[in-house]
Amino acid sequence: MDRIDRELLAFLLQDGRATYQELGRQVRLSANTVADRVRRLQAAGIIKGYRAELNLEAFGRGMQMISDIRLGDRVDRHAFERQLADVPQVISAMRLTGDYDFQLRVVCADAREFESVIDRLKADLGVRELRSRLVLHEVSLGLERVLEG
Known part of the structure; x- marks a missing residue:
């Protein structure tokens, strides 16, 4: 896991519904590259899931x-x-x-x-x-x- 993966994870923690395009703008990568990285993080078990926060x-x-x-x-x-x-x-x-x-x-x-x-x-x-x-x-x-x- 490199610096970009850590940045992606930080952004996903703030907004788990962010699009690959939005994430790509944040880390200066294409949406396809970001999608590949996110899928790799999911396959490795680093990203376990996405949840809604309830009041x-x-x-x-x-x-x-x-x-x-x-x-x-x-x-x-x-x-x-x-x-x-x-x-x-x-x-x-x-x-x-x-x-x-x-x-x-x-x-x-x-x-x-x-x-x-x-x-x-x-x-x-x-x-x-x-x-x-x-x-x-x-x-x-x-x-x-x-x-x-």
Whole structure:
């Protein structure tokens, strides 16, 4: 991966819907050359996909929490991960090292809905302990930083 590939990736992170012509103007290459480079980056697994960024408040899910959880001693983590798919308020889960097993990102309409998520995680998914924090706001530093070094 060279400097031009890194520039293309930085532009795609800003606008994943940019045309090959637009990208070509940015890096001073033809649209066909840019298309070839982007296809190569996709084939290499560097570009995994393209996604829309949603405004969660538009869906009535303006309350976000980060929850560190510890599973019960006999809970199979693979089964837990599969069961998380049935909890729509959980939008991401990361397996951790350290004192907790997972960190969940949870979005809800209000505290009452979050309370029901907690109850479900404990009763149905085997969560033994949960520590949550309310997200006040998020500062996005951008994935472009990965391209710098």
